[in-house]
Amino acid sequence: MSNNKTNHLNLNVWESSDYVLHEEFNENFQTIDLEVADAKEHLTNLQDEVNDLEENVEHIKQKLADTSATTISLQRGQNIVTTEQASGVRMTEIIGRTMVNLLGSDGNCEDTSKFSVQIALKADTFQLSKADAVYGGHGIRATFSLVDDLEYGTSFYGIRNYNIKQGKHYLAAAHIKDSSSSIKGNVAVRKFNTEYHIQSTDSKLTSTLDYVTFTADGTEESVGIYFNVLANEQWCAFDGLRLYEIIESEKTYIDSLSIIEAEKYIATRYPYVEGLRSLTNPYVIRYGRNVIPPFSDWNLSEETTIDKDYKLTLRATEHERWSISPPISVVAGEAYAFSADTMDGNAIYQSWNDEGEIIEEEVLENNSSLTISDEAVKMTIKIGNTVEKGTGTFGFENLMLALGTAKVNFEPQNNDEMYVETVLRSSMDGEVYDSITERDGILYKNKRMDHIELTGKIIYRLVEDVSGVKKIRLSNEFLDNFFKTFKKKPNKHLLIKYNNQLLEQSIDETIKADAFTISEEKAVFIFLSDEDTGWENYNPSEWDICRYFNGWKYIDGEKWESITGNNEITNSLQSQKSMPSNYTPYQLQYELEEPIEEVIEGQLGLSFLTGKNQVEVGEGIIVQEEVRPRIFNSQYWINAAFAENLGEQLPKKNSKISCVYRDGRKDANWSIAPHNTDLVSMYGKEYAVISEYDYHSDSTYTVTYQMINSLTPPMSTMHLEYEGSLHTVVESLVQKTADLSKELTSVTNKIDSAKQYSNKLEKEMLHTKDTLLLGNNDWSPLIYDYNSEGSVAYRAEHQGIVFTDECWTKVRMRMPVDPDSTYFVKAKVKKLEGEEDTKFWLGAISLDNNYNELLYDTAHVYNYFGAEFQNISAGETAFFESAISGYNTPEENSHNKFDPDAKYWDLVVICNYVNSLDIVGKGETLIEWIEVRKAPSTFYVGDNKVLDESTIQISSDGKLHYKYNDNWYELSGIQK
Numbered sequence: 001m002s003n004n005k006t007n008h009l010n011l012n013v014w015e016s017s018d019y020v021l022h023e024e025f026n027e028n029f030q031t032i033d034l035e036v037a038d039a040k041e042h043l044t045n046l047q048d049e050v051n052d053l054e055e056n057v058e059h060i061k062q063k064l065a066d067t068s069a070t071t072i073s074l075q076r077g078q079n080i081v082t083t084e085q086a087s088g089v090r091m092t093e094i095i096g097r098t099m100v101n102l103l104g105s106d107g108n109c110e111d112t113s114k115f116s117v118q119i120a121l122k123a124d125t126f127q128l129s130k131a132d133a134v135y136g137g138h139g140i141r142a143t144f145s146l147v148d149d150l151e152y153g154t155s156f157y158g159i160r161n162y163n164i165k166q167g168k169h170y171l172a173a174a175h176i177k178d179s180s181s182s183i184k185g186n187v188a189v190r191k192f193n194t195e196y197h198i199q200s201t202d203s204k205l206t207s208t209l210d211y212v213t214f215t216a217d218g219t220e221e222s223v224g225i226y227f228n229v230l231a232n233e234q235w236c237a238f239d240g241l242r243l244y245e246i247i248e249s250e251k252t253y254i255d256s257l258s259i260i261e262a263e264k265y266i267a268t269r270y271p272y273v274e275g276l277r278s279l280t281n282p283y284v285i286r287y288g289r290n291v292i293p294p295f296s297d298w299n300l301s302e303e304t305t306i307d308k309d310y311k312l313t314l315r316a317t318e319h320e321r322w323s324i325s326p327p328i329s330v331v332a333g334e335a336y337a338f339s340a341d342t343m344d345g346n347a348i349y350q351s352w353n354d355e356g357e358i359i360e361e362e363v364l365e366n367n368s369s370l371t372i373s374d375e376a377v378k379m380t381i382k383i384g385n386t387v388e389k390g391t392g393t394f395g396f397e398n399l400m401l402a403l404g405t406a407k408v409n410f411e412p413q414n415n416d417e418m419y420v421e422t423v424l425r426s427s428m429d430g431e432v433y434d435s436i437t438e439r440d441g442i443l444y445k446n447k448r449m450d451h452i453e454l455t456g457k458i459i460y461r462l463v464e465d466v467s468g469v470k471k472i473r474l475s476n477e478f479l480d481n482f483f484k485t486f487k488k489k490p491n492k493h494l495l496i497k498y499n500n501q502l503l504e505q506s507i508d509e510t511i512k513a514d515a516f517t518i519s520e521e522k523a524v525f526i527f528l529s530d531e532d533t534g535w536e537n538y539n540p541s542e543w544d545i546c547r548y549f550n551g552w553k554y555i556d557g558e559k560w561e562s563i564t565g566n567n568e569i570t571n572s573l574q575s576q577k578s579m580p581s582n583y584t585p586y587q588l589q590y591e592l593e594e595p596i597e598e599v600i601e602g603q604l605g606l607s608f609l610t611g612k613n614q615v616e617v618g619e620g621i622i623v624q625e626e627v628r629p630r631i632f633n634s635q636y637w638i639n640a641a642f643a644e645n646l647g648e649q650l651p652k653k654n655s656k657i658s659c660v661y662r663d664g665r666k667d668a669n670w671s672i673a674p675h676n677t678d679l680v681s682m683y684g685k686e687y688a689v690i691s692e693y694d695y696h697s698d699s700t701y702t703v704t705y706q707m708i709n710s711l712t713p714p715m716s717t718m719h720l721e722y723e724g725s726l727h728t729v730v731e732s733l734v735q736k737t738a739d740l741s742k743e744l745t746s747v748t749n750k751i752d753s754a755k756q757y758s759n760k761l762e763k764e765m766l767h768t769k770d771t772l773l774l775g776n777n778d779w780s781p782l783i784y785d786y787n788s789e790g791s792v793a794y795r796a797e798h799q800g801i802v803f804t805d806e807c808w809t810k811v812r813m814r815m816p817v818d819p820d821s822t823y824f825v826k827a828k829v830k831k832l833e834g835e836e837d838t839k840f841w842l843g844a845i846s847l848d849n850n851y852n853e854l855l856y857d858t859a860h861v862y863n864y865f866g867a868e869f870q871n872i873s874a875g876e877t878a879f880f881e882s883a884i885s886g887y888n889t890p891e892e893n894s895h896n897k898f899d900p901d902a903k904y905w906d907l908v909v910i911c912n913y914v915n916s917l918d919i920v921g922k923g924e925t926l927i928e929w930i931e932v933r934k935a936p937s938t939f940y941v942g943d944n945k946v947l948d949e950s951t952i953q954i955s956s957d958g959k960l961h962y963k964y965n966d967n968w969y970e971l972s973g974i975q976k
């Protein structure tokens with residue numbers, strides 16, 4: 001037998017003297033066979049690993065491949081976007097949209113007098129109903145009691161409408177509900193031959209959208225609700241009646257849908273708006289993986305304390321102590337995974353439909369999942385203690401709710417937001433529209449439509465009086481600016497009356513009430529009825545017409561009443577300055593001759609996470625708008641209504657207040673609560689309140705809130721683009737890092753330059769409340785409201801500002817107006833080149849306390865006291881010097897006085913002007929310097945106070961002199 005073994009396999013080895021046994025041979029072969037088998041298996045496993053590695057390498061190559069970006073289109077509301085990797089997002093396009101409710105505001109169901117019964121049965125009661133409100137504070141409820149010998153009856157209540165045109169296509173809709181199956185209400189259009197366009201669906205106990213589409217044949221008279229009553233004591237309610245002109249393809253599409261599909265489409269695409277509304281402030285939110293906000297945003301129960309953002313302790317002495325989250329946006333039909341690191345108590349989720357009703361309420365178990373109902377738009381989470389849990393101490397920490405069914409490790413809410421603060425308009429047919437896009441981190445607006453309010457600040461002229469209708473023309477001064485950008489295209493312009501009614505555009509200039517026309521000579525005429533204005537047997541002055549466009553109806557010349565019917569009365573002076581409290585001016589929307597690209601404000605920086613992303617698209621967001629909270633009963637209020645109306649009303653009615661900020665940071669001490677129904681139509685849905693103890697009077701407070709739906713139409717589509725591969729993500733990140741580095745260097749340099757410039761301004765461009773000196777320095781940043789065909793730029797070689805071609809500009813001074821002082825202006829102007837018939841103007845713009853322009857006297861639009869219609873020949877240098885002081889009366893037209901009640905004033909400068917609508921002035925005008933000085937009204941000379949202005953004089957060089965023994969001496973005393 002063997003006495004030795006090999007080192008690795010331990011095989012038998014024999015010496016020459018050893019006996020050889022067969023068993024030892026077999027043992028060696030068996031060992032070798034096992035080792036070979038193991039080696040083969042290992043080799044196979046190794047090959048599998050190599051194959052896996054090759055697949056991974058290929059996958060990485062694909063990820064690193066330089067593929068093009070992915071473009072997606074998101075619809076309004078909640079969207080799901082799934083990506084392979086995290087990436088930045090660029091907004092490629094948002095298209096503008098304007099909607100016009102042809103019923104104006106009459107269909108808002110806040111005034112029953114707008115409706116009249118037009119056939120058959122009259123309702124026993126036809127009245128406002130808070131319980132039936134869908135928009136604003138009320139709906140309308142009609143109750144019917146049939147007489148005993150009638151088994152059924154029909155009725156129609158409608159609004160007369162004169163904007164329905166033969167051959168056009170329309171959509172009418174409203175929200176309707178009823179008391180039982182024994183009454184049915186439908187949106188209907190009354191025709192001359194008593195036929196109706198009605199849907200066949202029954203309404204319900206909850207408000208349901210009903211609609212009808214039709215192509216007008218010219219016999220339609222009114223739009224309203226058709227009632228079919230089959231039993232005694234039945235009621236039917238409605239709200240949000242609207243009528244929209246739509247294009248043929250849209251009508252065809254709606255008609256192709258099932259009734260349920262069409263109702264959903266119309267509810268999203270054609271909500272109720274009043275009058276003319278354009279897409280305002282679009283936004284997109286990418287929610288973080290965790291859609292649950294921190295506990296500081298929750299409505300907390302008693303006996304609850306917040307230990308950290310996501311850690312809460314309930315020390316309950318009673319059961320049913322519930323803390324409730326704010327509404328959480330969710331995607332209908334999607335699954336969400338819920339988990340918590342600590343959950344000693346109970347959790348319950350509630351899902352809500354768009355009517356604000358709870359449609360589901362279920363217990364949430366830790367490490368479980370839930371699927372959102374198809375009807376849900378929001379959800380809330382309640383945490384606390386049930387009766388079964390009893391009282392005691394309950395901890396809740398790191399609550400997590402994420403898309404999907406698998407548990408996700410906790411992370412705090414981290415949303416990305418992109419919003420744009422602008423209005424995007426379109427023609428009524430949508431053919432011409434504004435749009436915005438993002439390029440290199442900057443938002444650009446391609447503006448093709450514009451909009452102005454016709455108020456008393458514009459001058460109007462009476463042209464003709466025909467059969468109770470006055471033909472009014474907008475002044476040439478206004479049109480000179482207006483028609484520089486205006487495009488004469490009759491079917492694209494819209495004019496909306498103060499009551500939100502669309503005025504008919506009269507192509508042939510036929511004079512009839514509530515119409516307007518634009519002539520071939522590009523003159524704008526508006527036809528006003530004597531019934532509306534109060535001008536029967538009276539020819540209004542220019543100022544009377546301005547009073548009307550401020551919202552006042554003529555009574556006797558001394559008294560003016562509100563044309564809105566709110567019973568406000570004012571006098572002739574105040575009617576020039578103010579408007580009734582609920583008045584909305586006429587609105588003119590028009591197409592531009594050429595598109596204008598402009599940079600707009602907004603917040604960018606959207607990104608997508610790896611995997612599923614919940615993305616919300618919407619409109620109407622107002623971001624951190626400054627407010628002034630008011631104190632009442634030891635609390636401060638925002639958007640509240642109480643005694644003496646001391647609340648600070650938000651400029652736009654809100655559907656939701658998202659957050660109140662103190663000095664730019666969220667302030668959790670504010671409580672947000674709903675208004676009662678009576679106040680919704682005036683204030684919106686919510687207000688905010690804080691205790692006097694938690695309020696800081698030295699801080700600035702701002703509010704982010706959502707406008708109510710009726711103030712902006714819904715967005716059509718938002719187009720976004722994100723990187724399609726890891727390669728482009730990394731490449732983009734590297735590029736952005738480099739750009740940020742360059743931008744940081746640039747900003748640092750700009751800060752240094754700004755400091756130097758500021759120091760320079762202190763010496764060279766003194767602007768105090770009494771003096772403004774503009775000389776050989778670049779003061780072009782002070783120029784605003786740039787409305788011209790030319791350009792403005794500083795030229796060092798000319799030592800001044802050069803105005804090229806026709807320029808209308810304003811210079812920001814914000815100099816206070818002292819009615820007892822005189823203001824002297826001097827200017828040195830040189831015509832570098834150009835025709836002699838071009839003019840130079842220099843004047844004053846009167847401003848109120850909020851820097852709004854005042855146009856209360858009759859000195860044209862602005863008061864050109866410095867220069868008016870001044871010719872300067874090429875190569876000639878001219879000096880202009882003049883003074884302005886005191887106030888005009890409303891009827892005065894002195895250019896050397898300010899408008900009544902002016903508190904501040906700015907300069908207006910017009911260069912290279914030609915008095916023609918068809919010719920643009922050409923040339924170059926150099927302004928070398930402008931000086932503005934306020935002459936003091938009181939001087940001290942030695943111990944004697946000089947009061948007599950006849951003994952004080954300011955010379956053309958700006959130096960002060962006083963008179964003594966009939967001689968003038970330079971004054972070097974103290975000015976006061």
